[in-house]
Structure formats: structure tokens, C-alpha cells
Amino acid sequence: MNFSYNWLQSFFKKKLPKPEKLAELLTMHSFEVAEVKKFNRDWILDIDILPNRGPDSFSCLGIAREISTLAGFKYIADKYELKEDKGIKARDFINVEVRDKTACSRYTARVITEVKVGFSPKWMRERLEACGLKPINNIVDVANYVMLETGQPLHAFDGEKLQDRKIIVRFAKEGEKIITLDEERYRLEKEMLVITDAKKPVAIAGIKGGKPPEIDLKTKIVVLESANFNPRVIRRASKRIDLKTDASWRFEHGIDPNLTEFAINRATLLIQEIAGGRIAQGLIDFYPGKVFPKRVKLDLDYVTSLLGIKISHQEIIAILKSLGFKIKHLKSKIIEVEVPTFRLDVSIPEDLIEEIGRIHGYQEIPAQFPVAALIPPKRNLDIFWENLSGGILKEAGFTEAYNYSFISEKDREIFRYSKRELMEVENPTSLDFQYLRPSLIPNLLKNIEKNFRDFAEIKIFELGKIFHHPKTEKKVLSGVMSGEVFYETKGTIDLLLNKLGVSNIWFDEYRPKPGENKLSIWQPKKCAEIKINHEKIGFLGEISPKILDSLKVAIKVSAFDIDFEKLSKLTSEEHEYRPISRFPSAVRDIAILVPREVKVAQVLNKIYDTGKKLVRDVDLFDIYEGGELPAGKKNLAFHIIYQAEDRTMTSEEIDGLQKKIISALEKNRTWQVRQ
Amino acid sequence: MEKNNPPLRIIVPGRVFRREATDASHEINFYHLEGLMIDKDISAANFKAIIQDFYREFFGKPLKIRFIPSFFPFVEPGFQVDISCLNCQGRGCSACQQSGWLEMMGAGMVHPNVLKNSGLNPKFWQGFAFGMGIERLVMMKYKINDIRLFYGGDLRFLKQF
Numbered sequence: 001m002n003f004s005y006n007w008l009q010s011f012f013k014k015k016l017p018k019p020e021k022l023a024e025l026l027t028m029h030s031f032e033v034a035e036v037k038k039f040n041r042d043w044i045l046d047i048d049i050l051p052n053r054g055p056d057s058f059s060c061l062g063i064a065r066e067i068s069t070l071a072g073f074k075y076i077a078d079k080y081e082l083k084e085d086k087g088i089k090a091r092d093f094i095n096v097e098v099r100d101k102t103a104c105s106r107y108t109a110r111v112i113t114e115v116k117v118g119f120s121p122k123w124m125r126e127r128l129e130a131c132g133l134k135p136i137n138n139i140v141d142v143a144n145y146v147m148l149e150t151g152q153p154l155h156a157f158d159g160e161k162l163q164d165r166k167i168i169v170r171f172a173k174e175g176e177k178i179i180t181l182d183e184e185r186y187r188l189e190k191e192m193l194v195i196t197d198a199k200k201p202v203a204i205a206g207i208k209g210g211k212p213p214e215i216d217l218k219t220k221i222v223v224l225e226s227a228n229f230n231p232r233v234i235r236r237a238s239k240r241i242d243l244k245t246d247a248s249w250r251f252e253h254g255i256d257p258n259l260t261e262f263a264i265n266r267a268t269l270l271i272q273e274i275a276g277g278r279i280a281q282g283l284i285d286f287y288p289g290k291v292f293p294k295r296v297k298l299d300l301d302y303v304t305s306l307l308g309i310k311i312s313h314q315e316i317i318a319i320l321k322s323l324g325f326k327i328k329h330l331k332s333k334i335i336e337v338e339v340p341t342f343r344l345d346v347s348i349p350e351d352l353i354e355e356i357g358r359i360h361g362y363q364e365i366p367a368q369f370p371v372a373a374l375i376p377p378k379r380n381l382d383i384f385w386e387n388l389s390g391g392i393l394k395e396a397g398f399t400e401a402y403n404y405s406f407i408s409e410k411d412r413e414i415f416r417y418s419k420r421e422l423m424e425v426e427n428p429t430s431l432d433f434q435y436l437r438p439s440l441i442p443n444l445l446k447n448i449e450k451n452f453r454d455f456a457e458i459k460i461f462e463l464g465k466i467f468h469h470p471k472t473e474k475k476v477l478s479g480v481m482s483g484e485v486f487y488e489t490k491g492t493i494d495l496l497l498n499k500l501g502v503s504n505i506w507f508d509e510y511r512p513k514p515g516e517n518k519l520s521i522w523q524p525k526k527c528a529e530i531k532i533n534h535e536k537i538g539f540l541g542e543i544s545p546k547i548l549d550s551l552k553v554a555i556k557v558s559a560f561d562i563d564f565e566k567l568s569k570l571t572s573e574e575h576e577y578r579p580i581s582r583f584p585s586a587v588r589d590i591a592i593l594v595p596r597e598v599k600v601a602q603v604l605n606k607i608y609d610t611g612k613k614l615v616r617d618v619d620l621f622d623i624y625e626g627g628e629l630p631a632g633k634k635n636l637a638f639h640i641i642y643q644a645e646d647r648t649m650t651s652e653e654i655d656g657l658q659k660k661i662i663s664a665l666e667k668n669r670t671w672q673v674r675q
Numbered sequence: 676m677e678k679n680n681p682p683l684r685i686i687v688p689g690r691v692f693r694r695e696a697t698d699a700s701h702e703i704n705f706y707h708l709e710g711l712m713i714d715k716d717i718s719a720a721n722f723k724a725i726i727q728d729f730y731r732e733f734f735g736k737p738l739k740i741r742f743i744p745s746f747f748p749f750v751e752p753g754f755q756v757d758i759s760c761l762n763c764q765g766r767g768c769s770a771c772q773q774s775g776w777l778e779m780m781g782a783g784m785v786h787p788n789v790l791k792n793s794g795l796n797p798k799f800w801q802g803f804a805f806g807m808g809i810e811r812l813v814m815m816k817y818k819i820n821d822i823r824l825f826y827g828g829d830l831r832f833l834k835q836f
Contacts, residue, residue: 027743032755050746306784306801307752308720350787354744354752357719362742362754367724370717372682399833404826405690405704429694429703447828455830465690 003063004130005043007149011064011075019043022067029358030066031057042130054253055344059151062342069322069359080265085278088113093159094223098286099170103193104205105291106228106257107169109284110268111159113221115139115277124274133246139215139222142270144246152226152255152263153247155195155203159221161213164198167223169205176201179211184243192237193229206234206251207243222271226264228257256342257291293326294339298349301333306350307357309365319359320352385500385568386463389477392499396492398459398479403443405465406433411442414550416520423467436467440478441521441559445543448480449553458482463564475564482555486526486542487600487623489558493530493540500571506531507601510539521547528601530562532570538562585616585643586651588658592665593672596625596634603636603665610664611657616643635674677793681800682714688809699821706809711785713795713802719752719784722803730758730779734816739765741776750783750804761815777815780807 005019016022023033023045031053035046049057056062068075090111098104119125120141128135131148135141143154159165172188178201179185186204188194193205202210206229215222234251238244261283268279304310317327317335326338339346346352357365390400407415408431412422423436437443440462447460461479468474481489490507497505507528527541540560548557592603600620607618622637629635640661642654662673691707712721719742727740738759745755756779760771767773782805787797789804810822824832 028741030744032743050744052746305716306718308718308723348751348787350751350784357752358744362719362744365720365723365742367727367740368718368720369724370712370714370721372714399830401828401833402826403828405692427694429696433703443828447830450828451830458830460828460830460833 001047001049001058002131003045003047003060004039004127005045006041007060007127007130008045008064008067011060012067012073013076014071014073016067016073017071019045022071025070026063026066028361028363029070039130040126042126044130051253052345054250055255056151056342058250058253059147060149062151065324069319072322078266080262080269082265082269082279083272084281086281088278088280090280090282090284093221093280094162094165094167094284096167096284096286097169099168100193101286101288103171103230103233104169104227105230105287105289106260107167107284107286108226108260108264109167110224110226110264111221111280112224112268112271112275112277113159113280115220115222115271115275117215117217117219117275120145120274137215137217138275139219139271142267142274143224146263146267146270147246147250150259150263150266151250152259153206153250154263154267155209155225155247156215157202157209157213157223157225158215158219159213159223160219162197162202162223163200166196166198167202167225168196168198169227170194170196172201178202178204180204180208181211181214182208183211186241186243189240191233192240193233195225204237204241204243205229207238207241207248208245222277224264224267224271226260226267228255228260254344256344257287258341261285291341293341294347296337296339296347296349296352297330298335298337298352299333300335302349303353303356306353307365308368309360311356311360315360316356319356323355323359325352325355382568385571386564389496389500389564389567390461390463392496393459393461393479393492396459396495397457398461398492401444401447401460401462402464403437403440403447403462404433405437405467407435407437407442408432409434411435414547415439415442421469423469423471438468439466439561440464440476441480441543441561444478444480444559445547445551445553445557448482448555448557449551452482452553452555455482477562477564477567478560480543480557480559482557484556485558487620489540489560490528490600491620493538493560493562497532500567502532502571504533506534506605507540507599508536509599510541520544525597526558528599530560532567535566535570537566537570581616581643581645583644583646583648585641586649586654588640588642588654589637590640590658590662591622591635591637591674593629593633593635593674595670596632598634598671600636603638603671606665607638607640607661610661611640611642614642614644614649614657615640615661617641681795681802683711683802685709685711697823699823702810702822702826704826705822707806708809709804709806711802711804713785713790713800715799715801717802719754719803722782722805726756726782726805733812734758734761736761742782745781745783747781747783749786749789751786753781753783756780756782756805779811780805782806 009016019036023036027033031050032048033045034048037044064075093111096107096109098107117137117139120135120138124141124145125135133144139156143156147153171190172192172194174190176188194201195203195205202213229251231252231254234248238248300313324340328336330336337352417438422438428434444460448458451458459481463477465473466476508531510527510529523542523544529536530538538561543557543559604618608615619639621639624635642649665671665673688708690704692704695701730738741757742754745753747753757776758779759765760775760777762768762770765775767775771777785802785804790797790800810825
């Protein structure tokens with residue numbers, strides 16, 4: 001909010017610190033000053049008033065009060081003495097009726113007659129402009145000026161344009177209409193508070209004045225309104241009609257109901273000074289529940305304990321007094337503090353401690369380590385497995401990505417997710433973020449699209465949450481690799497799981513359950529389920545060309561998708577030390593000719609099944625198709641590593657086992673081991 | 676806090692979401708790190724020591740810290756925590772808009788209502804809470820000028836880490 005330095009100066013006899021210096025004082029003790037800039041012969045301070053301090057500080061007076069405490073200067077607080085004209089009575093000009101005292105806890109009005117509407121004086125126009133307001137005429141300008149000065153919004157009506165000299169404060173009727181001062185039309189609803197005359201709405205309460213009783217050059221009788229409206233009522237209406245004004249913004253933050261009278265007297269006096277006229281006798285004041293100051297007990301030891309700095313009792317009391325609080329001593333270390341009604345933000349001891357701390361200066365608080373027993377934290381296994389898995393993939397050449405937790409409607413169509421399985425965002429920032437992601441794959445594929453022109457080889461993984469209807473979330477680990485790399489992807493999973501200490505890995509053909517449509521993403525013949533012991537933990541395969549086309553990815557891509565929660569559970573259970581064999585291992589190679597559709601995993605599984613524990617490991621080192629091979633066949637070549645845990649295997653034993661494996665493989669008539 | 680008894684020392688990192696227009700310093704999802712310490716006699720001075728140590732370790736250089744008044748409904752008093760500008764050591768430069776300070780996070784002493792709602796008696800327990808954006812920390816450490824790079828999936832960016 002913008003404040004004029006000269007205007008603030010006018011509250012003090014003493015010269016204020018220079019603008020920059022003043023800004024620093026305010027920043028350190030009250031509110032951050034975002035900017036200080038020169039404006040004609042003035043400076044503008046852009047002050048970020050904290051939302052809880054709105055009630056007392058959205059005004060020059062409020063900032064002047066802060067400055068008075070910080071600089072130790074007394075500020076000039078005038079009491080405005082009005083000269084009422086005993087010949088005319090306010091109640092003869094206007095009759096106020098408030099129908100809801102919760103929505104409007106106070107309504108004050110004054111009447112000034114025989115005014116001369118015209119321009120406001122230069123000094124007032126300059127101050128309004130410095131604060132970003134446009135001067136209109138002397139009556140409206142006074143209302144605005146006093147709002148900026150005191151924080152109390154005011155409104156001026158032309159008294160002769162109010163039907164039957166009535167002002168009624170009530171909730172609108174559904175569908176009632178109003179044209180505001182800026183000639184906008186609004187349709188009102190029944191939870192919006194309005195000011196009406198005998199017939200029609202003349203203002204949207206606390207938000208904007210209406211056109212009909214507008215002050216114009218012919219106006220003779222001014223009816224001034226200074227009221228207190230319920231913050232929630234104003235916020236709701238302002239949001240509903242999408243109209244925020246200087247007034248609504250102040251009412252939304254709450255205002256001290258005791259302020260209306262001070263402000264209306266100030267404005268009345270200014271109008272008389274500037275526009276002449278007579279002040280009708282009597283303040284019209286609807287104020288059924290007067291607000292009195294709160295009292296808060298404060299234990300002075302608690303001040304020290306919470307802030308961690310010793311501030312003398314004398315200083316504590318001086319600080320509170322300088323802020324307008326009144327002190328009563330109860331016991332030696334306990335005081336009772338009376339809080340002025342304009343400090344809507346102060347109601348508990350901690351609020352007072354904040355006042356003491358900030359005025360004394362938070363910079364004075366020493367950095368002091370707590371004295372407490374150190375208890376080592378429990379090991380967080382989730383983080384352990386995440387870091388370990390991420391590390392393994394990074395060692396394998398992967399880059400980790402963090403993608404948005406959302407997918408778009410277009411993505412939904414491409415990946416053929418049904419709306420029923422997705423969590424839809426009610427009020428998305430943009431159409432790109434319409435659904436919570438049901439898989440990490442869509443965004444990972446987009447990563448490929450973004451990068452494949454610049455990088456020959458792409459390997460990216462992400463570890464993150466996915467979401468499904470109704471309200472379920474799950475952590476998954478997914479990765480994508482560019483190129484003709486189905487087997488490398490498989491190898492990556494082998495590597496990952498082995499390093500995580502899982503040995504019983506199976507790749508199984510995918511048999512869709514009725515109603516499943518996974519194959520819309522995957523290439524039917526080049527995909528597999530990943531299983532540990534017989535439990536399915538994920539999926540891998542080539543991404544279908546149709547999907548890649550839709551995403552404009554012009555290269556082949558393989559991907560994997562692992563339920564990380566399942567994996568880390570199985571891993572935790574399985575992570576067991578296998579003693580390192582003291583006995584040597586031996587390697588034998590095997591090459592086998594199989595029909596093209598046979599999966600590597602089928603061959604591997606056969607080898608492991610036959611060799612049992614003595615086959616320590618099997619590595620696929622070559623796949624060959626075409627050329628001199630018979631049509632429809634492919635050649636697979638493996639290293640088989642033999643090792644026993646309790647003895648050195650003889651070469652006879654190894655050869656025997658190798659033979660056994662060969663005959664097991666050849667039981668399948670279409671498989672042919674090449675010697 | 677509801678499930679455990681004090682003393683409590685908690686840090687919680689996690690992905691958070693905001694509905695706002697994105698630009699170089701605003702994102703719709705990012706990571707936040709929230710922390711909390713509750714004990715019999717934990718003060719703002721304790722928080723200052725801990726957080727100052729954290730920043731010195733994280734950035735690997737000596738720096739100063741300051742609290743300025745701020746407001747968050749779940750703490751009282753509330754602070755904004757600033758560190759002396761890493762770029763100019765507090766002399767004032769374009770990175771800190773000539774102020775010499777960088778805004779790092781919001782913090783404060785846990786509001787008694789928060790303690791009450793967690794089943795703790797504010798007469799016996801007190802402490803501090805804080806929350807900071809992780810991307811912001813990383814941006815400062817590596818001089819990254821656009822938060823959107825974190826979620827853009829651009830390998831030219833990602834491969835540097």
C-alpha cells in the first residue's frame with residue numbers, strides 16, 4: 001500500500017527520519033517497505049502491511065502510530081470539535097434503519113447542508129494522487145481522504161436524491177439490481193448487504209456506491225455514512241460480484257467499530273472547511289453492542305522464555321505503553337494489559353510478546369542453541385530405498401526427472417484413460433493440469449519428445465506419486481529409454497533388482513484381464529510383467545507406435561513402470577546376505593536357436609529351473625536374427641556361471657549339469673542348442 | 676504431533692501445490708520443507724541458532740541472518756527469515772534489489788491454538804515452526820534463474836545435476 005511521506009510527516013512536529021531510514025525502521029519493526037520512490041516533491045513508501053494488521057494500519061494514522069513508537073516522537077492526534085448548527089437537525093433530513101445488526105454492527109451518519117460542490121484544494125488532490133486515487137469533487141475527495149487518513153471507509157449521498165429521506169441497511173432481495181457510480185450494472189443476491197432508500201438499493205454496502213444518489217455539482221445536502229460492516233459479509237459479496245474496492249478491502253480485514261465516529265467528525269469538519277455549508281445537529285448513530293477494550297494477562301517470564309532474550313520489565317512496559325496499551329500490575333511478574341479496540345489482532349499473551357519482540361528488535365535476539373537430549377532419528381526406510389534405487393539407475397546412465405503431478409485432457413485421450421479412473425482437479429490453473437497423473441509414463445514420454453532431437457541416447461526415470469479415483473495415491477518408479485532397447489530395459493530392471501538384493505525375478509507374458517486396456521500403451525509382443533517370487537510388481541515394454549505418433553516422438557521408446565511401494569516392501573523382506581562362496585566359479589557358454597516369438601525369459605527360466613542353486617548367474621550376451629538363420633528363428637547366446645557354495649565343482653560335474661540343461665531346453669522340439 | 680509426545684523435532688519435505696500463474700519464480704507444484712521443534716523451553720533464540728547453522732552449512736559460506744515481523748496464522752510471533760545476500764555479502768546488488776538481504780522463509784513460535792488442537796497444553800510446551808521452498812534454496816545455491824526449469828524435463832538442465 002502506498003503512503004505519502006509528507007502526509008506522514010504532517011502527524012509530527014519533529015522532523016521524521018529520511019525516507020530510506022524510515023523505511024528501514026518500518027521494515028525491521030513493523031512492515032516490510034517494498035519500495036521508496038520520489039513523487040514530485042514527495043516520496044512514496046510502498047508498505048506491505050501484514051494482513052492481521054489491516055484493521056489498525058491500512059491508514060496514515062495507523063502508520064503514524066507505528067512511527068511514533070519506533071522513532072519515539074509524539075504524533076498529533078486531534079480531537080475534532082464540530083460546530084453544529086442548532087437550527088437544523090440531522091434527523092429531519094435522514095432516517096436510518098438497520099435491519100441486521102450482525103451484518104452491520106454500527107451505522108453513523110451526519111448531514112451537511114448548503115454545500116458548494118467543486119474542486120478540492122491542491123494539497124488534498126496531491127495527497128490523493130500520491131496514494132493512487134483520482135480526485136473527483138470536494139465531497140467525494142474528502143470521503144476518500146479521510147478513509148486514507150483514518151482507515152474508515154465513508155460514503156457520501158446527495159440527501160435530496162434519497163427517496164423519503166430513508167436509509168435502510170438490509171440484505172438484498174434475490175435479483176434486485178443496482179447501477180454503481182462507475183455505471184456498472186450488478187444483479188444482487190440475497191446474501192449481499194445493501195443500503196437502500198425507501199424504494200431501491202443506493203449502494204452495495206461496504207463495496208461501492210450507487211449511481212442514483214450520486215454527489216454532483218448541484219448537490220446541496222450531503223448525507224455522510226460511516227459504518228461498520230461484517231468482514232465475512234463483505235468478503236463474500238465482493239467475491240461473488242468480483243468487485244474489490246478500497247472500501248471492501250478494508251472491511252474484509254475488519255475495522256474497529258469505535259472508529260466510525262472519529263472519522264465522520266473529521267470528514268464533516270473537512271467538508272465544511274472546503275465546501276462550506278452548515279452541519280446539522282446530531283450524530284445519527286446505530287450502535288447496539290458497543291465494543292470495549294480487551295484485557296490480557298501477561299507473565300513477564302514467559303516473554304523471556306519465548307523470545308530467548310531478556311528484556312527488562314521497565315522496557316516491556318514502556319513498549320506496550322508506547323503502542324497505546326494500558327498496564328495494570330497484578331503481581332511482581334504478571335501484568336494486565338488493556339488492548340485498545342483498534343488492535344483487533346491482539347487477544348492472547350503471545351500477541352503481546354510479538355509486540356514486545358518486534359519493537360525491541362528481533363535483530364537483538366541472540367543465536368543460541370537449545371540444550372536438549374539428542375535422540376538419533378529412526379531410520380526412514382522409504383528414503384533409504386528411494387535413494388538406493390535412484391542411485392543404481394543413475395549409475396546405469398539414467399537422469400532423474402521431476403514432472404508435474406498433472407496431465408491434460410489431451411493426454412487423457414491419447415492414453416485412453418477413462419474419466420472414471422482419474423482424479424479430476426476441480427479448479428485447474430490451466431487445461432494442461434486438468435487431472436492428477438495416473439501414471440508417470442505420459443510425462444516421461446513428453447520428456448523424450450522434448451529431448452530426442454538434441455540427444456542420441458535418452459534414459460530418464462522418475463520416482464513419484466500417481467493418483468487414481470477414488471482418492472488413492474501410490475508411489476511408483478518409472479523410466480523411459482530411447483531406441484531399440486527392449487532388452488536393455490529388461491537388463492536395467494535386472495540390474496536394479498539385483499542390486500536391491502532381489503534375486504527371484506521373473507518376466508512374464510502379459511495376459512490382460514477382462515476389461516484391461518494396458519495394450520493401448522504397450523507394443524503387444526514386446527512387453528512383459530515384472531514379477532518377484534510370483535508377485536507382480538510392474539510392467540515393461542516398448543511403447544506402442546500409435547502413442548509415440550500422437551506425442552510426435554519420432555523414435556522408438558521402451559519403458560518400465562514399477563510399483564515402488566510393493567518393491568520396497570519385498571526388498572526389505574528379501575534383503576538377506578548370501579555368503580560369498582570360497583569356491584571358484586566356472587563359465588560355460590550356450591547358444592540356442594529358437595522361434596522368433598520365444599521370449600528370452602522363457603529360456604532363462606528353463607536354465608535356472610534345471611540348474612537350481614548351482615547356476616549362480618546367466619547372462620544374455622547376444623541376440624541375432626536374420627541372415628543365414630532359418631526363417632522365423634533367432635539365435636540367443638548366454639554365459640552360464642556355475643558355482644557351488646560348499647565345494648569346488650569338478651569339470652565333470654559342470655559338464656554334466658550343462659548337458660542336463662541342454663536336454664531340458666531341447667525338450668521343446670522347436671528349440672535347438674547349437675554346439 | 677497428535678500421535679507423538681514432545682519433545683518433538685520434525686522435518687517434513689513434500690510436494691505442494693498452488694493455484695497461480697507461473698513465471699520465473701512461481702510454479703503450480705514445488706517442494707516445501709516444513710520443520711517443527713517442541714519442548715519445554717524452546718525459544719526464538721534457539722531457532723535463530725539452528726537456522727543460521729543450517730544456511731551456513733547449506734551454502735558453505737559465512738552469512739548473517741535476520742528476522743523481520745511477519746504473519747502466519749499458525750505462529751505467534753511470526754517471522755520472515757532473511758539471509759545476507761550471497762551475491763554481494765549484504766552490500767546491496769541487483770540480486771537482492773539493493774537491500775543486502777534475501778527472503779528465505781516464513782517461521783515463528785507455534786501458536787497456542789495449534790498446540791491445543793494437537794492435544795498439548797500450551798502452558799507446558801512451546802516451540803518453533805518454519806517452512807521453506809526447496810527449489811528456492813537450490814536456485815540460490817546454483818544461481819538458477821527460473822523455477823520452471825525444475826519441471827521442464829530438459830536434459831540440458833537435468834544432466835547438470
